[in-house]
Amino acid sequence: MTSYDKIRQNIIHLLHDSGAVCVTTMFDNYGLPADLPGKTSLQGVNPSRRVNRLEQEFANNINNQRFLPFLLLHEFEELLFSASNILIEQLRLSSQQPFGQIEQFSTPEEINDGSETHPAARILRSKPDYRKPLGGVKIAEAIGLDIIRSRCPHFNQWVTRLETC
Structure with missing residues (x-):
């Protein structure tokens, strides 16, 4: 993943498929792009809280009920x-x-x-x-x-x- 913008574009593209009941992710938190919404403001927060907040920021940014972000606390x-x-x-x-x-x-x-x-x-x-x-x-x-x-x-x-x- 080189940038959040590329990830976002791919997700939006997938959400344009009206047959997609749900679009999700499974990304390692370890090594996420620096421009992921909320990432820089959550340094030092415990991993569980950090991932939950990042997933919420991610969902808010995509703003689609069919999008379900998932980040592993660290990695696969x-x-x-x-x-x-x-x-x-x-x-x-x-x-x-x-x-x-x-x-x-x-x-x-x-x-x-x-x-x-x-x-x-x-x-x-x-x-x-x-x-x-x-x-x-x-x-x-x-x-x-x-x-x-x-x-x-x-x-x-x-x-x-x-x-x-």
Whole structure:
């Protein structure tokens, strides 16, 4: 994503399809474009509150009832920590605690977004050849939607809203 303007143009274009019941996003909060509405004013706010406010600003800016913005609290890999045992198995890792002290987080969505501690960095430290597009989807499928939803409340809220579109 190079700019919010490009994202906005694509969303507006999709919303012109009268057959689209709902248009949504699934963007990593980690690395969003600087011009996303509200982004600069929310530095230092806790990740959960920041994402909720950014989603609201995003929805307000698009201003269409059929638009449902979704931002991951940090990045897609946070969802993979919903079942660390399956993640370890899928990555074929031998260590039982290859990702550091993740037990300190009450949900996988809260795993730190620091440059060395964000979810993908934790995976890449243990598995340097991890590839997000293919590996991440395969691991998410192995974990299953029910487990991810049960461990990731923000993600679950989004899926619940999608189910009612």
